Amino acid sequence: MKIKQENNNIILEEVDSFDIEQILECGQCFHFDKLEEKEYVLVAKDHLLHIKQVGEKITFYDTDEHTFETVWRSYFDLDRDYSQIKNWLIENEKRVLNQNGALEQVIIEKSGIRILNQDFFETLISFIISQNKQIPHIKQIVNTLSIKYGEPAGEINAKEYYCFPTIEKLSKVSDSEMRLCKTGFRAPYILNACEKILDGTIKEESLLNCSFRQAREELMQIKGVGSKVASCVALFSLSKRDAFPIDVWIKRIMERIYFEKETPKSEIEQFADRIYGEYGGYAQQYLFYYARDLGLK
CATH class of the missing domain: 3.30.310.260 (TATA-Binding Protein)
Incomplete structure (x- = not known):
């Protein structure tokens, strides 16, 4: 570089x-x-x-x-060798399956993905919002919260942009005010996340220093946070690169290229851990974007 x-x-x-x-x-x-x-x-x-x-x-x-x-x-994770990660994933899939796998083509098509090192609080709230929402709607809600409760970030092309609100600011928003931002049933989940961080139940530092599965269990103490949301937060903001979040897109693409039948999420997770190991999060992102492009939902 x-x-x-x-x-x-x-x-x-x-x-x-x-x-x-x-x-x-x-x-x-x-x-x-x-x-x-x-x-x-x-x-x-x-x-x-x-x-x-x-x-x-x-x-x-x-x-x-x-x-x-x-x-x-x-x-942007610019100091990480993604070529090494991609080569390892392709070769390990071949080694474990004892045949050429499907991941190589997926990686070739989505080879420009890098996993961002994002802010923990913004990522947590964003993925709580993401439940049962399409990406344009999630972006809209994140933007609305930022405009209403965040600080100005600057202007580009005559448009003003805003930082995501701090936990102190967001924690003071009422349930009804939160719902006015189109958060719907997620409003109490967002407020519960704020409460658990502020009272020390959830601590970013301890999450950074524990394993992915420990972090996932800790995050699932938050109301409305299940395995998928907790796994996404662990992957995108806590450096748990072995996390393999499973949503409908991942379930469908894994069933299509590996199982050829309806398969429980628990079995998919075990399979992914065996095939992708410590690089599960990278494989998940290649597969997720590829599945979305195929329209497998």
Whole structure:
């Protein structure tokens, strides 16, 4: 990867496994706008970013070196060798199944995905909101909460963007006010998450320092948080790369390419652990985006 600064922009070239459209549109984050083909505005870590990709050239507009190094380098997981991960997944699938598997084609088609290192609280609330919601609706609710209760992040193309609200601010929102943001039945779940974090029942530091399965169990203490939501939070904000969230998309694609029959989620999870191991989260993202494109729901 080559990094250079031009005017007030950071330019990346020769980045392995980086497709900004695949990264942002694969269902792992919801606080962004698409401007043009492979050109986006996103808000993360209390920062605003205008980013555009043309071929292998990626431009971080109005970004100084310090912000790139302290925020975006980690956020986009730029120091991780994704080629090594993809090769391991392909070879291990072949080794365990004793035949060429289906994952190689999936990875080839979605090879530009990187798993973002997101803020824990925003990710938790976003995936609580995600239950029984399509991605455009999730984005809309996240944006509404940010506008109403978050701080201004800046302006791009005459549009004002807002940071996701702090836990202190969101915890003071009433159930009825929360429902006005179209959260519906999820409103008490969001407030319960705030309460459990503020009273110390849920601690980000302890979640970071435990195993994926321990973190999942801890997160499921929150009202309305089941295995899938807890697994997504663990994967996208707690660095649990062995997490393998199973929703309807993953269930269908796994049944299609491996089982060829209706299969319990518990069996799929055990199979994924054996085939994908510590890289289960990466495999999940390749498979999830691929399944969505196929329309398997």
